[in-house]
Amino acid sequence: DTAVSQTPKYLVTQMGNDKSIKCEQNLGHDTMYWYKQDSKKFLKIMFSYNNKELIINETVPNRFSPKSPDKAHLNLHINSLELGDSAVYFCASSQGQGASSKQYFGPGTRLTVT
Amino acid sequence: ELKVEQNPLFLSMQEGKNYTIYCNYSTTSDRLYWYRQDPGKSLESLFVLLSNGAVKQEGRLMASLDTKARLSTLHITAAVHDLSATYFCAEWDYKLSFGAGTTVTVRA
Numbered sequence: 001d002t003a004v005s006q007t008p009k010y011l012v013t014q015m016g017n018d019k020s021i022k023c024e025q026n027l028g029h030d031t032m033y034w035y036k037q038d039s040k041k042f043l044k045i046m047f048s049y050n051n052k053e054l055i056i057n058e059t060v061p062n063r064f065s066p067k068s069p070d071k072a073h074l075n076l077h078i079n080s081l082e083l084g085d086s087a088v089y090f091c092a093s094s095q096g097q098g099a100s101s102k103q104y105f106g107p108g109t110r111l112t113v114t
Numbered sequence: 115e116l117k118v119e120q121n122p123l124f125l126s127m128q129e130g131k132n133y134t135i136y137c138n139y140s141t142t143s144d145r146l147y148w149y150r151q152d153p154g155k156s157l158e159s160l161f162v163l164l165s166n167g168a169v170k171q172e173g174r175l176m177a178s179l180d181t182k183a184r185l186s187t188l189h190i191t192a193a194v195h196d197l198s199a200t201y202f203c204a205e206w207d208y209k210l211s212f213g214a215g216t217t218v219t220v221r222a
Contacts, residue, residue, distance in 0.1 A: 041200060043157075043212040056209055090156065099145035099206040100164055105157040 003027050004106035006091050012112045013081055021076045021109045023091030031055075032074035033092040033103065034066060043090075049074055050097055081113045117141065118205050120213035127193040127220045135216045137186040137203035144181040145206035148188055150199045151215070157202070160188075193220045 004025045013019050025032065033056075034046040047066040048056035054066070063079045074091060088108045094101040117140040127133050139146065148160040161170045163179035163186060170177050174197065176189045186203055200217045204210040 041151075041215045041217075043202065043215075045209050045211075048209065058209075092157075099143075100162065102159055102162055103210065104159070107156045 002107075004091055004093055004104050006089075006106040006109050008109060009107065010110050010112075012114065014114055015081055015083060017081050018077070018079045019081060019111070020078070021089055021091075021111070023074045023076070023106055025072055025091075025093040025104070025106075027093055027095070027104060029093040029095045029104075030071055031094045031097050031101065032068065032071075033094075034074065034076050035090040035092060035105075037088045037090060037108070039087070047074075047076075048097070055097065078111075081111075083113050086111055086113045117207075117211050118203060118213035120201075120203055120216050123214060123216060125216055125218045127190065127197070127218060129194060129220055129222050130192050133190045133193060133218075135188040135190075135201055135203075135218075137188070137213055139184050139186070139203075139205040139211075139213075141184075141205060141207045142181075143205050143207045144179070146179050146186045147204040147206065147210065148177050148186070149202045149204065149212075151202065152199050160201075190218075195220045195222075 031050045033048045037043045049068045052068045091106040092103040094103045119138045146163045149157040161177040166181040168179045174191045200215045202215045204212045
């Protein structure tokens with residue numbers, strides 16, 4: 001029983017293409033997140049949704065568009081992919097948004113843009 | 115610009131010895147997290163520290179939080195090979211802000 005799942009696990013694509021990454025959690029959580037981890041392992045939050053509402057939108061290019069069809073899903077669509085988008089993208093979820101709300105991370109999607 | 119600074123960034127441990135990873139953060143937050151990441155894997159939550167003076171222990175790992183010094187430490191007792199991983203601390207300031215990670219290698 002995977003708590004937070006992501007598809008695909010690996011994604012190789014060319015510059016200029018549009019791609020999506022899907023995330024699903026079966027923990028019954030109300031808050032979901034997208035993080036980006038670059039090649040130096042720096043991990044940074046991109047977006048956060050609570051009950052399908054966007055609550056955190058960090059300084060991310062507007063080529064990145066998250067969509068939350070329901071509380072259990074948070075997808076990430078990326079337009080016009082660039083070389084610098086190559087990274088590992090992690091989805092996470094938590095119950096609540098507060099400091100004590102432990103976040104559970106998915107397995108990650110390794111995106112390579114050529 | 116990282117608000118959370120970890121040191122050392124790389125740590126080569128000898129089995130059986132004790133070591134400490136330091137995490138300095140910049141905000142007045144009193145919420146600090148520790149995560150472990152194995153190569154090519156996801157992040158696993160180790161500890162959540164929610165108040166000044168908080169100390170949590172799990173096996174050979176012990177984490178503590180000093181909010182006045184804005185410092186958290188992760189102490190490793192009698193290192194074993196299984197502890198080889200990258201350890202991240204993260205402060206809470208309406209969102210998680212991660213440090214750069216400490217890559218730990220345990221050698222015999």
